Amino acid sequence: MALDPVTAVSDLAKTVITTIWPDKTESEKAQLAAALALVQGQIEINKAEAESPNVFTSGWRPFIGWICGLGCAWNWIGFPIGKFVLAYTGHPIELYAADLSEMMPLLLGMLGLGGLRTFEKVKGVAK
Numbered sequence: 661m662a663l664d665p666v667t668a669v670s671d672l673a674k675t676v677i678t679t680i681w682p683d684k685t686e687s688e689k690a691q692l693a694a695a696l697a698l699v700q701g702q703i704e705i706n707k708a709e710a711e712s713p714n715v716f717t718s719g720w721r722p723f724i725g726w727i728c729g730l731g732c733a734w735n736w737i738g739f740p741i742g743k744f745v746l747a748y749t750g751h752p753i754e755l756y757a758a759d760l761s762e763m764m765p766l767l768l769g770m771l772g773l774g775g776l777r778t779f780e781k782v783k784g785v786a787k
Contacts, residue, residue: 721770728767731758 712718739757746753 731763
């Protein structure tokens with residue numbers, strides 16, 4: 661801390677100015693740091709879940725993947741084949757396609773994360 665009056669007034673003016681008009685880049689850096697800390701915390705939680713011996717903790721992500729995969733398989737393979745077989749055999753049972761409007765964002769998100777993981781492996785980042 662400076663003892664001369666010019667430096668003291670200069671420091672006071674700087675403090676007042678930064679209080680009234682804060683530096684936006686510092687605010688953005690703080691927000692980015694907070695977001696990064698949040699993401700890193702979630703990554704640690706995901707690692708702990710994946711390493712758990714309890715199938716209900718470690719298996720929910722693969723379970724969701726299989727459910728999405730089965731829904732897609734039904735819509736694009738099972739449904740058309742089943743509809744054809746029922747029409748061919750003359751049975752009046754009506755089949756319905758799965759509503760993929762809620763499932764596709766989840767599946768595409770999982771595939772996107774899987775794509776990033778593959779990219780990491782190709783680049784040699786992941787072990």
